[in-house]
Amino acid sequence: MTTQTPEPTAPRPPGSGGGAGDARRRDAAGTRRLLLDAARHRFARDGYSGTTVRDIADDAGVNVALINRYFTSKEGLFAACLTGSVNDLERAVAADLPLDQVPLSIAGQLTSPDAGEFPHRLLLLLRSSGDERADEIRLQTLRSFSERLAATAGRQPGDTDGDRHLLHAQIVLAASFGIVMLRASTALEPLASAGEQDLLPPLRDLISALLPPK
Amino acid sequence: MTTQTPEPTAPRPPGSGGGAGDARRRDAAGTRRLLLDAARHRFARDGYSGTTVRDIADDAGVNVALINRYFTSKEGLFAACLTGSVNDLERAVAADLPLDQVPLSIAGQLTSPDAGEFPHRLLLLLRSSGDERADEIRLQTLRSFSERLAATAGRQPGDTDGDRHLLHAQIVLAASFGIVMLRASTALEPLASAGEQDLLPPLRDLISALLPPK
């Protein structure tokens, strides 16, 4: 394995399951959530096959076997991460923001100082586990996203091709993905550590260039 | 553009017309190239850990052991793919295009009808093997790319922060990545099957919004 784990590839000794001080023991719901959180980060950062269930369990501080107990399999856990993220994302954009606030929202989400969940949830949409079901979810989510985004754009005079807005919305989406990816996987400065106030202006420009308001 | 670099098809050994089956035997350079091509596609599509050396060897139609023979290890093969791609990318943009041709060039590269190499080479830059050396190459390439791109932009009146151009260039780069990723890993229409003539206009808009000409 070549995951870039901080720990210097310690030969995982037998009997170091976790046991974070015996707190939160015997709490099914809590354990589930712990695993989901850990998994989302790992999957987003290292991809599906770059992540081992042991990594996740260790991060969560629980026993590996519980992954299978609660999620049946690694793929099950991945699917759960995905649907969970989708739900949260849906809720995040459900507000149906006015168009001129979209850049602000995106910029904010991308740079939320507390290493917010948004980038991870987004990244997850690009990760494939090879599981058909999960892939369908991904596609469905992306589709609905871009449609909603396209809907915010104004119709330009002489527009015949309805697809054009959709294409542009998908390009905006793609740009967001690209930014998250680059920030997540490289140390490319200044992009990697740009803050909200840095990202907002160019994003506003980008969006208004592709999706002019109605 | 659409430079395909079809890697001038190995000098076939005498007496192997061109039939199916196992022609091209006993040709070290040819085998190497075959492996590189197969590996680039697999790595770009499935990521480093999602790819099996056996997959690659099978795609290339050669024995697995040859990967270690020619590239020492899976990581060695990955590094070779990366540097190879970098070289080709460098050459591709070496032309130092005038700014107003950049969108055209990008659009062309992204949509080359014959599933050209460009997207794969680009995608590769986002894949990590955990190998320090390879990661350094990736970063270096991205950096030099964005700098060159930034250099094509005009200085705006009152510009004090030189980083701004760089940031914008990196966002353009990110957008390209995002488009390639989405096209590669999902069937999101209309983006997935948009052709050059579809992508050109929005890309032109995007670029001139972020990197106004001098």
Next chain:
Amino acid sequence: MTTQTPEPTAPRPPGSGGGAGDARRRDAAGTRRLLLDAARHRFARDGYSGTTVRDIADDAGVNVALINRYFTSKEGLFAACLTGSVNDLERAVAADLPLDQVPLSIAGQLTSPDAGEFPHRLLLLLRSSGDERADEIRLQTLRSFSERLAATAGRQPGDTDGDRHLLHAQIVLAASFGIVMLRASTALEPLASAGEQDLLPPLRDLISALLPPK
């Protein structure tokens, strides 16, 4: 003497009387010991590279993966065998026998009728895994052995070179090794099946010739 150290047979889990088949399950310490015992024999007999981890696991009747679980790697297992053997050897000679009992002790150890552990532990000291750490242990052990042996020898009138005793002790050690090796790897009669009463006299002669008592 003939200390057999039969490794006080793992605490069998309740409800597994002593029948054949796969008793002793779910007993980490027992499994570890089982692997060590099997490994010591194999390594001693076939050398490091002549031994397969699968051989060892099969001998021990456990799954191969457990070798990596408990000892990290084949080399780790080898090192564990070595240090284990060293400890036992140290204990075996710790008694600081009076010189005139040394031949008896050696003869006893070499011929313990139940194919005792001693020869294996000794043989192990001649096997190299290429692992630096393990090699250092070997050397250290041999050194301390021969020093202790040399110390039992009397000083001869006019002795100036202190090294002489050490050299002689090492030759005695070498002879012991040679005997063990020949017995282990060939069917050379009568040496191969000589018993304690056969070996004792010549060993006594050999030792008193090289290490005359004080």
Next chain:
Amino acid sequence: MTTQTPEPTAPRPPGSGGGAGDARRRDAAGTRRLLLDAARHRFARDGYSGTTVRDIADDAGVNVALINRYFTSKEGLFAACLTGSVNDLERAVAADLPLDQVPLSIAGQLTSPDAGEFPHRLLLLLRSSGDERADEIRLQTLRSFSERLAATAGRQPGDTDGDRHLLHAQIVLAASFGIVMLRASTALEPLASAGEQDLLPPLRDLISALLPPK
């Protein structure tokens, strides 16, 4: 592999077969000898399974495939080494030395300053390839050796057991083996670098203690 080759595990690049300056090319007998010499050293030092045919071929500066060409297989090469060594050893002791010269001869052989062949040939007798045929040769050689050695010893008054001389001779042989082994595989001082004049006296003592002259 963990052979302790000096070269820092250079990833053997394709196309570095050997070609020692194109001298001695197309010389079947020469090549054979070259391979035998290289093989004897490797086998003696690293054992059968610790040695790779590539190691041997590289040492000899010839192509690997020639091993199979000339010796059919790795085992064939090993057997050839063994019989070759046996022949040389036979010749070495054929002189039927007077008993009082045996220690001198052995000490000389063990320490021959030019890293003589003797220790290697001797060591080879302890290495097993798992090949029945080879093992038979080894045993046969050891037997004839010890018999010849026993024959030099004088009959003691009241000797009834004829085997006693043979046993003693085998112990002398074993001691020689042990010394060679220790010298070859460890850096145990002073034994490791003892010269002929150091080894001669104790060996003389050892031999006369076990095999008193007639």
Next chain:
DNA sequence: TATGAATGAGAATTCATTCAT
């Protein structure tokens, strides 16, 4: 519910050997 021991499938890599030139 939680734990850690155990397992089998599969991954990368090495190696002796054969083939074509």
Next chain:
DNA sequence: GATGAATGAATTCTCATTCAT
């Protein structure tokens, strides 16, 4: 006779998963 490309059979090690407690 000699070379190096190619191959298939191991070998070590990792990983997801299941079992017994």
